[in-house]
Amino acid sequence: MTDILTIILPVFIVLAFGYAAVWGKLFSDDHVDGLMRFTQSFAIPCLLFRAISTLDLGQNFNAPILVSFYTGVVAAFLLGLAAARLLFNRTWEDSVAIAFCCLFSNSLLLGLPITKRAYGPDALLGNYAIIAIHAPFGYMLGITAMELARARGTALHHLPAKVGRAMFSNALVLGITAGLIVNLGQIPLPSVFTEAVDLMTRAALPAALFGLGGVLYRYRPEGDMRTILFVCVVSLIVHPTITYTLGTTANLTTDALRSAVVTASVAPGINAYVFANMYGAAKRVAASSVLIGTALSIITTSAWLTILP
Template structure:
């Protein structure tokens, strides 16, 4: 157990340091927002770019891995919707927002550093395979569902157009796409350029974890407590449990199996709040689920790592 805590606790200590720095006004919210702009628009895209250029496409894109993880995402989305409709007794639009929060795991800011510390940098190819599709898949599902339940919504076609527009300007997706382009074409890149990109990428995860802690200060634990329990329970327990069962059924190898379960075990990501705010539905529950889910995942992620 101590070896597991040695993997997870340092990651959450960095998040806690960011939280304390903003809470005690050592950093202003504006300074942390600037740090997150650097990580989200520059450093993490550089990290994903390098990862995609080095990814062994003949082994990394395993269809069973994607089915294992993303079938769980759909199950969590459905569970969040059904729980909201029949347990919380809230409307369909709130149900979609809560379902999205239950589905959208923090695959990058939490998933990558924990997996790297647990199994080493050489183990991350399956994690990056999941990440390559994550934002596009979740936003497509969430926006399409929201448009479908809204009177006069543009439905599936409108959801596809909205997702395409958002993804075409998303820095993380641009980093993934450019890295895959270099990988597929074999385009040689100058060594000084690669070294500069690697230097920026090296700052990505610690800066992003610190910034995540600072961002969480503005998310207050308020709203329907049952909604927060529903969202966090689905995200932290149901998703990794489903990935475990599906990965076992499909006969995933050890590396992809670990990646699927551990990535599924991550807390709801900040995009959960952004999606809710964009549609003006279940905003407090989504924001609180990001904050509380991140805090609770210190224990839950450690538990899944111990099982793995």
């Protein structure tokens, strides 16, 4: 247990630094917004671009790891949607936003650094394979469901254009798309350009973790505790359990199983709040789920690291 805490606690300590800096008024809300804009609009897209552009697609885009992880994603979304609507009596718009919280694990800011610290940088290929379609798949599912929920009386033939515009205004999706174009087109890049992009990527994770700590302070828990705890259970237990079960059944390699389960086991990501804020639905549930889920994942992710080979 001590070894596992040594692996994951530095990630949460950086989060705590950001939280404490905002709490102590050493870092303002405007500073947090600027830092998160830098990481989410520039540094992390650069990280994804470099990772996807150099990824061996034939070796790492194997069906079993994607089926194991994304079956869990769809199950978590449907479970969250049904529970929010039928159990917690939320509107359809709120229900979709809550379901999105259940499906969108923090694959970048928690999944990547935890996997890297636990198993080394060579174990991240499976993470990148998952991340390559994480934002496009998650946003496509969430946006499609939300537009359907809001489409009362609207012609459905307008829906594909709305989904496409929403997806391709997302910097993460654009970084992934650019990386795929370079990879599939085998486009050579000047070394001076790749070195500059690498400088950006080295700033991505620590800056984003620090900024996320500030965001979590801003959106402290306020009510809706039953719904928030339900989101945490689905995110931290149900999703990784489905992924682990399917992954072991499919005989995934050790590295692939580790990447899939660790990515599934982390807390809801800040994109859960971004999505809720974009539609003005269930914002308090989304923000509090990120905060409480991140705290609880210290325990649950430790447990999954113990279970994994």
